[in-house]
Amino acid sequence: MNDTFDLRSAETHIEVHKFRTGAIVVSMALALLIQAASPVYFAKAAIVDLPLLITVYFGLSRRNPSTGLLLGFVIGVAQDSLSATPIGLYGIAKTIIGYLASSIGARLDTEHPAARFALTGFFFFLHQGLITLTRRLLLAQPEPWLTVRLAIAATVNAIIAVFLFMLLDRLRKQ
Amino acid sequence: MVGIPSRHKSLLLLFGVVLLQVLLLAVQIKRDSEGRLIRVWTVGAVSPFERAGAYGVGRIRNTWNHYFALRNTSRDNEQLRRENDQLKLQVAQLQGKAAEADRLAKLLSFKQAHQDVPMLAARVIGASADTASQTIYVDRGERDGVKKNMGVITPDGIVGKVLESYSNTAQILLLTDKDSGVGAMLADSRAQHPVGGTGETLLSMKYVPNEDDSVKPGQEVLTSGMDRIFPRNLPVGTVADVKSGNPFKLIRIKPAASLDRLEEVIVLLSLRPLELKKEQESSGPVAMVTR
Numbered sequence: 234m235n236d237t238f239d240l241r242s243a244e245t246h247i248e249v250h251k252f253r254t255g256a257i258v259v260s261m262a263l264a265l266l267i268q269a270a271s272p273v274y275f276a277k278a279a280i281v282d283l284p285l286l287i288t289v290y291f292g293l294s295r296r297n298p299s300t301g302l303l304l305g306f307v308i309g310v311a312q313d314s315l316s317a318t319p320i321g322l323y324g325i326a327k328t329i330i331g332y333l334a335s336s337i338g339a340r341l342d343t344e345h346p347a348a349r350f351a352l353t354g355f356f357f358f359l360h361q362g363l364i365t366l367t368r369r370l371l372l373a374q375p376e377p378w379l380t381v382r383l384a385i386a387a388t389v390n391a392i393i394a395v396f397l398f399m400l401l402d403r404l405r406k407q
Numbered sequence: 408m409v410g411i412p413s414r415h416k417s418l419l420l421l422f423g424v425v426l427l428q429v430l431l432l433a434v435q436i437k438r439d440s441e442g443r444l445i446r447v448w449t450v451g452a453v454s455p456f457e458r459a460g461a462y463g464v465g466r467i468r469n470t471w472n473h474y475f476a477l478r479n480t481s482r483d484n485e486q487l488r489r490e491n492d493q494l495k496l497q498v499a500q501l502q503g504k505a506a507e508a509d510r511l512a513k514l515l516s517f518k519q520a521h522q523d524v525p526m527l528a529a530r531v532i533g534a535s536a537d538t539a540s541q542t543i544y545v546d547r548g549e550r551d552g553v554k555k556n557m558g559v560i561t562p563d564g565i566v567g568k569v570l571e572s573y574s575n576t577a578q579i580l581l582l583t584d585k586d587s588g589v590g591a592m593l594a595d596s597r598a599q600h601p602v603g604g605t606g607e608t609l610l611s612m613k614y615v616p617n618e619d620d621s622v623k624p625g626q627e628v629l630t631s632g633m634d635r636i637f638p639r640n641l642p643v644g645t646v647a648d649v650k651s652g653n654p655f656k657l658i659r660i661k662p663a664a665s666l667d668r669l670e671e672v673i674v675l676l677s678l679r680p681l682e683l684k685k686e687q688e689s690s691g692p693v694a695m696v697t698r
Contacts, residue, residue, distance in 0.1 A: 265536060269453060269544070270460050272534035276667040279538055298417035306424050314449035315536035317570055317580055319435045321428035323537060328428065332421045364539070371432050386538065 250294045256404040260287055261308050269315050280386045284308045286394050288327050289356050290401050292334025293343045305331025326363035330356050346395045353394035357387040454576045457533040525676035531669050541584035548575045558675040564642035564663025566672050581666050590633030591643045596621050599631045602643055602660055612658035617651050628660055
């Protein structure tokens with residue numbers, strides 16, 4: 234049986250990647266653990282949203298919207314559980330991001346570092362936008378839509394994503 | 408029967424999962440519940456690794472400081488000797504100032520005064536998993552007597568309160584969180600104004616009218632005890648910046664405790680209001696407290 238297979242349409246040639254057994258679960262768990270532990274030792278590490286990067290990466294790679302949204306749902310709810318936020322806040326945002334990343338991944342080539350940088354930056358803004366929208370609509374918490382800190386965080390996350398995704402590429406089945 | 412196309416299936420699934428979470432959010436708001444069961448499972452799964460990580464980092468840091476960093480010991484010794492000489496000079500100056508000596512005596516008596524209040528030292532093992540909220544996890548929980556809403560401090564100042572207590576772990580809401588607040592007062596005028604978090608490193612003093620010119624940068628801010636969580640006269644921070652606002656002044660407070668690099672904290676093991684045993688005549692910044 235082939236480990237990878239192609240989605241072929243008239244003009245596109247997009248690979249759907251499979252990963253080594255347990256790679257997705259272990260990556261998700263590690264991302265959550267590092268996200269929860271690293272700010273204790275490096276306060277500025279809190280700017281990085283590792284669970285989001287993991288959601289985006291596996292969404293873009295697996296290219297299956299159902300898998301992507303469920304992955305985003307699980308990691309988002311787990312992130313909510315480890316935070317002071319109501320459960321569902323990050324869950325909703327990451328569910329939608331997982332779905333969109335998978336849908337975009339099925340249509341575009343997302344292997345180039347520049348594409349990964351741009352997509353991660355876009356998804357970071359969208360993720361924060363969804364959280365702000367949820368806070369405003371459902372929790373009646375007035376949050377600013379755009380801040381300088383958010384722009385810096387999006388850039389930092391996009392840069393980290395380029396290198397992290399290269400690392401995660403090694404978990405793919407050849 | 409007509410089958411649902413795969414693309415529509417995933418859209419339906421997306422709609423269902425999002426709707427489920429919206430309902431979950433609505434239930435939490437309505438019942439003021441925090442989905443405790445899910446949190447207990449997740450924290451229970453993650454906290455052993457955080458404990459192990461904290462232990463590992465401590466060991467590595469210890470090994471580094473005691474073995475590999477020794478090459479700088481000679482230079483450090485020289486520097487410490489110079490600092491020691493300077494400190495001796497400062498101590499001599501302090502001894503000549505009776506008022507300041509009184510103040511130091513009160514500071515020293517603070518710990519003794521707190522012997523009546525049960526306290527528990529706890530190690531910080533984790534932080535919030537999201538970028539917005541300011542919380543930490545400590546390695547003490549219900550088994551150690553830690554309960555929700557207990558105050559958390561360091562010798563430098565207040566830290567926050569217990570947001571959630573699990574069997575071996577507790578989540579602490581830091582003072583810098585947007586949802587955090589403490590009853591506070593100015594050390595000089597004793598005027599009471601609440602202080603809240605802003606989500607950033609500095610705190611905000613609220614509801615000070617623009618006409619009030621008594622608040623100035625550098626002033627010390629203490630707990631007022633009105634929140635019934637912290638005893639009176641614990642250091643909250645120092646006024647860093649005062650600006651006119653609408654309708655109230657914009658006052659930023661620099662926290663007394665180093666909230667961005669906490670390693671160990673003290674949990675006040677009491678849910679009863681802490682009251683002054685007796686007011687100090689000179690109204691020093693720190694007074695004796697008891698349950």
